[in-house]
Amino acid sequence: MHAERYNPRESEPKWQQLWEQRQTFQSRNDDSRPKYYVLEMFPYPSGRIHMGHVRNYAMGDVVARYRRAKGFNVLHPMGWDAFGMPAENAARLNKSHPGTWTYANIATMRGQLKSMGLSLDWSREIATCDPSYYKHQQAMFLDFLKAGLVDRKKSKVNWDPVDQTVLANEQVIDGRGWRSGALVEQRELTQWFLKITDFSQDLLESLDTLDRWPEKVRLMQKNWIGRSEGLLVRFRIDPATAPAGESELEIYTTRPDTLFGARFMAVAPDHPLAAKAAESNPELAAFIAECRRMGTSVATLETAEKKGFDTGVRVAHPFDPDWKLPVYVANFVLMEYGCGAIFGCPAHDQRDLDFVNAYGLGNVPVVCPPGQDAANFTVTDVAYDGDGLMINSRFLDGMTIADAKEEVSKRLETVDMGGRPQAKRQVNFRLRDWGISRQRYWGCPIPVIHCESCDVVPAPKDSLPIELPQDVQLDVTGNPLDHHPTWKHVPCPSCGMPARRETDTMDTFVDSSWYFARFTDPWNTGAPTDKAVADHWLPVDQYIGGIEHAILHLLYSRFFTRAMQATGHLGLSEPFKGLFTQGMVVHETYRAADGAWVQPSEIKIETVGGTRRASLLEGDAEVTIGAVEKMSKSKRNTVDPDDIIGTFGADTARWFMLSDSPPERDVIWSEEGVQGASRYVQQLWRLIGEIAAFAAPVGATAPAEMSEKATAIRRLTHGHLLRVQESIERLRFNTAIAEIRKLSNGLSDAIGAIESAGIGADLAFAFREGGDVLVNLFAPMMPHLAEDCWQALGHDTPIAEAAWPVADVALATNDTVTLPIQINGKKRAEITVDRNADNATVEAAVLALEAVQKALDGKAPKKIIVVPQRIVNVVV
RNA sequence: GCGGACGUGGCGAAACUGGUAGACGCAAGAGACUUAAAAUCUCUCGGGAUUCCCGUGCGGGUUCGAUCCCCGCCGUCCGCACCA
Secondary structure (H helix, E strand, C coil): CCCCCCCHHHHHHHHHHHHHHHCCCCCCCCCCCCEEEEEECCCCCCCCCCHHHHHHHHHHHHHHHHHHHCCCEEECCCEECCCCHHHHHHHHHHCCCHHHHHHHHHHHHHHHHHHCCCCCCHHHCEECCCHHHHHHHHHHHHHHHHCCCEEEEEEEEEEECCCCEEECHHHEECCEECCCCCECEEEEEEEEEECHHHHHHHHHHHHHHCCECCHHHHHHHHHHHCEEEEEEEEEEECCCCCCCCCCEEEEEECCHHHHHHCCEEEECCCCHHHHHHHHCCHHHHHHHHHHHHHCCCHHHHHHCCCCEEEEEEEEEECCEEEEEEEEEEECCCCCCCCCCEEEECHHHCHHHHHHHHHHCCCCCCCEECCCCCHHHCCCCCCCCCCCCEECCCHHHCCCEHHHHHHHHHHHHHCCEECCEECEEEEEEECCCCEECEECCCCCCECCEEEECCCEEEECCHHHCCCCCCCCCCCCCCCCHHHHCCCCCEEECCCCCCEEEECCCEECHHHHCCCHHHHCCCCCCCCCCCCHHHHHHHCCECEEEEEHHHCCHHHHHHHHHHHHHHHCCCCCCCCCECEEEEECCEEEEEEECCCCCEECHHHEEEEEECCEEEEEECCCCCEEEEEEEEECCCCCCCCCCHHHHHHHHCHHHHHHHHHHCCCCCCCEECCHHHHHHHHHHHHHHHHHHHHHHHHCCCCCCCCCCCCCHHHHHHHHHHHHHHHHHHHHHHCCCHHHHHHHHHHHHHHHHHHHHHHHHHCCCHHHHHHHHHHHHHHHHHHCCCCHHHHHHHHHHCCCCCCHHHCCCCCCCHHHHCCCEEEEEEEECCEEEEEEEEECCCCHHHHHHHHHCCHHHHHHHCCCCCCEEEEECCCEEEEEC
16 A cells, blocks of 8 residues: 555654664674765754754764665764863853753754664764763873873963863864853963974875865965975174074074065063063063054954064174074064974065065065066065065075075084084974963863972873762852862872872864774773774764864874874774765855844744745844854754754654755755655655556566666666766765656656556566665665665665665667767757767768758868867868 | 865755766746645746857866866865964
8 A cells, every 4th residue: 555645753653663673774893795884063052952063963864874785884982072161051051960961962963863764883983071970081191291292381372261261272263262252361280282383294294195075175284284394594793792592593594585675573471581581671571561462362463563672682693693684573473383483584475575574674575586687676564475586695696595505504503502402403293282271170180290209290091091080169250160079089100198180181183083983892991992993983974064174173183193003092093984974054045124143943934026025933024134144042043953854854864965066065945945855755655656556576677578667767777876876976966866856756757648548568667677776776875765765666674784786887878879960169059879889970960961061061060079079060 | 364165046966087068856837637735747947039148156178078177367165374
């Protein structure tokens, strides 16, 4: 019996239960089939899933189901990025515990994900806030510590005054905290660091091996790591001007070629030389203090004018002891990069030029642009940073920039200055070590103990996990763990004297830097991973998530994988072989007359005379339709996945998510679009019902005699099968869906054409095959509907366990091809010829065409280009 | 400022390695069925004209042939931002 209408509300839970019963999506570590690891970035348990999750997980599920059907042993797990500030905030608000809120959210969201019908292996579920997870993270921290990959140092940190916590450089966006949006301040604190910079060169170089990553992401990481090749040069300080104990100033430059264009030196306000010089110069001290104040916010730094203050110190030019250069303290020099000191060559560096123009120090060009006359090339407002030949540079004159760099480096490297060479080649990186200390409660405790006599002592491994205390006071400023009356007090593991625990917790990006490895063996109580198992599954074959993680999460994970390799937990260095970054889900915005944002669910839209008008469901008041923007709570343009699944079913939601837009671009969620998807669900259901009525039995073999009609149907089936397959493999879900619709349209037309004529064994077979293939093709996108259709077609095992159909390439290709005929590049006719017809045959056929004859008007063609199986162009 | 991506009908888009521009869908319009509506089905749907011409942001170039390659503009979006 084939029901008139398909009812997803009845069907979807039924199939979800069956899959669960049969453990269809559980993957075993000892399966001998080739492995395929599909992973979507795991969610933060914020309360409810949103449409972005639906899109992300719908895509991953297509890949997982497709690969499973293709015979792979697929790992497709799910977990929770469960530590973090929102839980603490919620707990403070509700006077409860962050864990209560977190686990309640997880329960809700797990239910929501299950209602999507995702082919996930729930037996591997993990939550990063669970001691069974962070126990291993603590163990690895100790391993890293032992391996020299952890550092504890005093450093200037980005301090978020609202969240009262330290932020990594990566978490400061436009001078503001990435979560709170507050202006970030600089503070000096003792912090734990993971030494990501140990891997700077490798992290950079290996980007070239990640050929299945988006170019954009690789470029962003490359810029972030920021490698530059340069020279460290030591300048001798003029003893007459040297502050006590100072004799030299070391700078870093990438342009040693321009050394003869030097006009001044500049050091950062917190450079030791600046401090020394300020000791006897109150005005300088005041200037430095002012820079510090300005420096509290990166945002003001960006727009600040170039300011400097002459220290009175003079240094000698490395190639001319009599050439003295003034040393300034300048607000644009960063202590963190290079040496915190530079030499200024204004003619060829815009920043230096702005500085000299403000202080009247002048400039001398030393690189002459090609085609310019060296005698009258001058620089005024715009520095020249292009190519050219050296001028005004004594022994460098006439050299290329590259040669001049080499010459300067070579000469200064051999000059002895106090027993060391005066210069040294140096590669510098922008990348900084990863500060992981956070003064928060809801994070993974850093497993060390501070002892008065033994200093920092690692917590013994058998004391792990160091669990968070349940009784915690969150409404205190500062660090709640530090305020806890007893938690931090422990005896020193080394000397047994009273000591205290580290009360900082780890940045939550640590939690997400290795979860993909934990999924391979989440039951392991003794170690973070089973190395052999992890090496079997990893790297992740296809990782899918948002572009917002292009730098932070992905770079940290790449570092962590290397650190885990170094400490014996993994045998590889790159965790993600294929990366795909999906676009956002966007929606129209709506505003009431009073300017308040209105939710899509509160309005109705009518089209009157071609224009769309929106009004409130209640009260009918007119609503203004605004721009299409990212779904957000503040603009209230969100659509709740639960509502959509409840009304239309998960399949409809998944189908629409994948159908219209290319996956890397934003998708516009619209009511019309969902309804279109829902209509198609019904259309497919009807079509399969019709096909089932006269399809040959399951497993029927092809009859020897095939009519042309039957062959045409088979050709259609196999052609689209090939193209859908290719689209899915390229993650082009929108074109895959277009091809599926073409197949269903084609089968539908074919039914219309034969209905009255009756049906033979050949057609029955063709429809059996066509119907089966069609269902197979849309099963990764609409798995529940596919199960019902599969059953309707007479199959008795779930399609989720069925193999992908094998395309007959020979059948998919036609014996004949239709070639467009161009005359002077414009299409004028077409001919149908044998697929393998030789060029001479094609040419003869083309020349015989009426349109060609007419265009030639009795003359011979100048040229005929025949592109076999593609096109013919006749030039007259 | 530096780096990158993108620009195609009313809308989302497709177009393989330079080979028929607009597949597939959304919206719209006309019609069929219906007492009516929904649903469903059929047709039309880049612009202009009479067989043809124009058309992929704009202006050039390369080519038998350009949405695709090259040069120069314009616009939109994204990332980084005093990195020496």
